[in-house]
Amino acid sequence: MHRPTLVRSLRLSGTLSALAFTVAVATAAPAAAHSEVQADGARALGQNVELTFSAESESASAGITKLEVILPKGITPQDLTYEEGPENWKFTPTERGYSVSGPKLAVGEDAEYVVTVRQLPDAKELVFKTLQTYSDGKVDRWIELEDEAEGDGHGHGHPAPRLELKAAAPGAKPVSPSPTPEPTAPAPTTATPSDEPAAEKSSTEPAAADTKDDDGMPMAVPLGIGAAVLVLGGGAWWLRSRRSGSA
Numbered sequence: 001m002h003r004p005t006l007v008r009s010l011r012l013s014g015t016l017s018a019l020a021f022t023v024a025v026a027t028a029a030p031a032a033a034h035s036e037v038q039a040d041g042a043r044a045l046g047q048n049v050e051l052t053f054s055a056e057s058e059s060a061s062a063g064i065t066k067l068e069v070i071l072p073k074g075i076t077p078q079d080l081t082y083e084e085g086p087e088n089w090k091f092t093p094t095e096r097g098y099s100v101s102g103p104k105l106a107v108g109e110d111a112e113y114v115v116t117v118r119q120l121p122d123a124k125e126l127v128f129k130t131l132q133t134y135s136d137g138k139v140d141r142w143i144e145l146e147d148e149a150e151g152d153g154h155g156h157g158h159p160a161p162r163l164e165l166k167a168a169a170p171g172a173k174p175v176s177p178s179p180t181p182e183p184t185a186p187a188p189t190t191a192t193p194s195d196e197p198a199a200e201k202s203s204t205e206p207a208a209a210d211t212k213d214d215d216g217m218p219m220a221v222p223l224g225i226g227a228a229v230l231v232l233g234g235g236a237w238w239l240r241s242r243r244s245g246s247a
Contacts, residue, residue, distance in 0.1 A: 035056065035161050044122045045173065051114065052112065052114050057105070059138060063107050067130055069130050072127055073121065119175050128160060129161075141158055
């Protein structure tokens with residue numbers, strides 16, 4: 001092979017290698033991000049088990065602000081104790097599970113936190129579907145199951161965090177479920193008589209007393225009778241006086 005031909009071949013080979021490397025990096029980078037859960041020696045019906053959740057950042061311009069987890073069957077928010085997580089992040093129960101949220105993390109920083117489960121359910125594996133929210137409002141949905149996580153055929157799906165459990169230890173039994181907090185009912189208020197009806201009653205009672213005597217007879221009746229007697233008596237006296245004068 002002539003030297004010019006050899007040089008051209010080497011240059012072409014180097015260009016193709018660089019191009020292949022660039023394509024490999026570009027296609028592999030998205031697949032590297034993931035959200036997962038880990039627990040050392042996790043067994044079915046295991047008690048007080050620490051679960052460590054980690055979620056990798058996929059954004060080049062925003063930080064993670066919240067992770068919302070949909071709990072699998074057999075675990076309720078009341079079964080969990082929040083141990084640690086990003087600074088100033090808080091644990092909040094939800095209807096479907098819980099969320100861990102707080103001030104946004106630095107761009108590219110992964111989110112990691114730990115919870116303790118009172119008791120794991122009797123199962124072979126647990127799936128914790130997770131919604132990962134960024135400060136710009138973008139949401140990564142780590143909710144796909146194994147048969148859905150292939151994505152575009154290059155491993156670019158968003159598989160949900162999955163925890164495989166060993167068989168339950170001999171003699172392990174389910175413990176009583178955690179009590180669910182009951183809503184506090186407002187204390188009943190005691191009705192107090194209003195001052196206004198009492199005032200009305202006191203103002204009307206004397207009026208009634210003025211119009212009736214002890215027997216319930218209206219006072220106007222005896223007063224009218226007395227006035228009539230006086231009139232008749234006066235008339236009789238006047239008549240007698242007149243007759244005496246005439247005589």
